[in-house]
Amino acid sequence: MSGYGFPTLLQYSRLTSTAADLKSRAEQARTEMVTGRIANLKTELGGTIGDVHLLNKAIGDVTARQDAATRALGRTQASQSALTLAGDGIVTIGADLLSAVGQSHEPSINIAGTKAKLQLDAAVSAFNTRYEGRSLFSGDASNLPALADAETLLTDVRAIFAGAADNAQLQTDLDAYFNDPAGGFETTIYTGGSGNAARTEIADGELVDYSAKADEQAVRDLLRHLATVVVADEQTGFVDRSAALSTAAGGLIQADSDITAIRARIGASEERIAAAQTRLEAEKTAYSITYNEHTARDPYEAATLLQQIESQLEASYIMTSRISLLSLTNYLR
Missing domain, CATH: 1.20.1330.10 (f41 fragment of flagellin, N-terminal domain)
Structure with a gap:
């Protein structure tokens, strides 16, 4: 008998939400890799965002x-x-x-x-x-x-x-x-x-x-x-x-x-x-030097992070695909 449990709407929704989040983070990392600049200053800098502005x-x-x-x-x-x-x-x-x-x-x-x-x-x-x-x-x-x-x-x-x-x-x-x-x-x-x-x-x-x-x-x-x-x-x-x-x-x-x-x-x-x-x-x-010190992102670090996120995203897609293929008939086999 298959080791999979019967998929629930909640499980599927959670995986879909995780995939969307990973996709968003991947896009942000890709932008930072290209521009060499932190994409979301507000999140990264917190209370110092005013000084940067x-x-x-x-x-x-x-x-x-x-x-x-x-x-x-x-x-x-x-x-x-x-x-x-x-x-x-x-x-x-x-x-x-x-x-x-x-x-x-x-x-x-x-x-x-x-x-x-x-x-x-x-x-x-x-x-x-x-x-x-x-x-x-x-x-x-x-x-x-x-x-x-x-x-x-x-x-x-x-x-x-x-x-x-x-x-x-x-x-x-x-x-x-x-x-x-x-x-x-x-x-x-x-x-x-x-x-x-x-x-x-x-x-x-x-x-x-x-x-x-x-x-x-x-x-x-x-x-x-x-x-x-x-x-x-x-x-x-x-x-x-x-x-x-x-x-x-x-x-x-x-x-x-x-x-x-x-x-x-x-x-x-x-x-x-x-x-x-x-x-x-x-x-x-x-x-500009001071601004860069606060907002610069190392392209190598951004590329490494992007690779990690893409691996997680690929795994998430695989799990979502497998769960979506499960049915009562498959479960009872």
């Missing part, structure tokens, strides 16, 4: 600041490139123009005028540079371009030339256009915001301002002198043409220094951001 939040906060710092550094680098493009060769244009005017050499003046036009186009394009969809030189209106097109500016400067009797009046009118809050530059050419772009938090409570705007004095002066050279080259009948060209040439040489000053200011912010990145990386490493 705080560590995980701290790691997330540091990571967010790292991302912000990386984006800020990308914008500063793009701004530096734009400023380099905007001021490229203006010292040479200014120096060559001064020499050409001194010698009354019209072909060289024309060449300087052509170069100034090309550089004006490049400068306007540079100051309209966008990074990650945001205008770099539009201040707090980063959704808008910073400047109107170069031809609009040249049209206005041509009108100023047409109304000036001499170089003194020309410079006065240019001052009003470029520097007066109600002047044409402010109302027509600069199309960005009145405020600065938002600062970036690179550490707890540490904000860095790395922005530059296309309405800064250095930018106004650069565009003013480039446009003056272009229009003065065209206006051969202007009574004080040589004086206007010389003034603009000297202004370009000075504008190079002023643009360089903006670059130096942004460079100082770049250094702060880079230093913050180093600190944040060290901070994240320290938090």
Whole structure:
């Protein structure tokens, strides 16, 4: 006669429940083997789970600041490139123009005028540079371009030339256009915001301002002198043409220094951001080490445990199968 007793619903239910539990533990061990991390922190850590959650939040906060710092550094680098493009060769244009005017050499003046036009186009394009969809030189209106097109500016400067009797009046009118809050530059050419772009938090409570705007004095002066050279080259009948060209040439040489000053200011912010990145990386490493000490699972141990559970699960399946096959007929044989 068979050594098996007649199966009861309770026996079968217990074996089924045991198998389900083993299956769940096997899945957990499999996850831990792959990830190297405790799957059920609450069960394993008990009362220290709160500290681990705080560590995980701290790691997330540091990571967010790292991302912000990386984006800020990308914008500063793009701004530096734009400023380099905007001021490229203006010292040479200014120096060559001064020499050409001194010698009354019209072909060289024309060449300087052509170069100034090309550089004006490049400068306007540079100051309209966008990074990650945001205008770099539009201040707090980063959704808008910073400047109107170069031809609009040249049209206005041509009108100023047409109304000036001499170089003194020309410079006065240019001052009003470029520097007066109600002047044409402010109302027509600069199309960005009145405020600065938002600062970036690179550490707890540490904000860095790395922005530059296309309405800064250095930018106004650069565009003013480039446009003056272009229009003065065209206006051969202007009574004080040589004086206007010389003034603009000297202004370009000075504008190079002023643009360089903006670059130096942004460079100082770049250094702060880079230093913050180093600190944040060290901070994240320290938090991560502590977090791993609490939550790490040895993959070898997890694999050994998985093998043991799978053996138990296989035995449980065999027993369940055998019990399910028993019947009254089999029992009575």
